[in-house]
Amino acid sequence: MNDNLNQLFAENKRAEEYxxxxxxxxxxxxxxxxxxxxxxxxxxxxxETLMKTK
Known part of the structure; x- marks a missing residue:
């Protein structure tokens, strides 16, 4: 996983759950x-952007 996501998840549990x-x-x-x-x-x-492009 990329470092940005790891950092975000470490700081925001709701983001990880989403x-x-x-x-x-x-x-x-x-x-x-x-x-x-x-x-x-x-x-x-x-x-949302990724889901719209599929």
């Missing part, structure tokens, strides 16, 4: 992109 609730393929795409996610809202926005 990430865990996402479909596995969305989780994998987020891990692989290395996108800089610094807040739960960033995480949610990224997930």
């Amino acid at each position: 990430f865990s609730s996402l479909p596995v393929h969305i989780q994998e795409m987020m891990k692989q992109t290395g996108v800089n996610l610094t807040s739960e809202q960033d995480l949610r926005n990224c997930a």
Whole structure:
């Protein structure tokens, strides 16, 4: 998993719970992109964008 996600999850348990609730393929795409996610809202926005493109 990328360092940004690890840092976010260490600071925000709700973000980690939300990430865990996402479909596995969305989780994998987020891990692989290395996108800089610094807040739960960033995480949610990224997930919504990825889900719309599928």
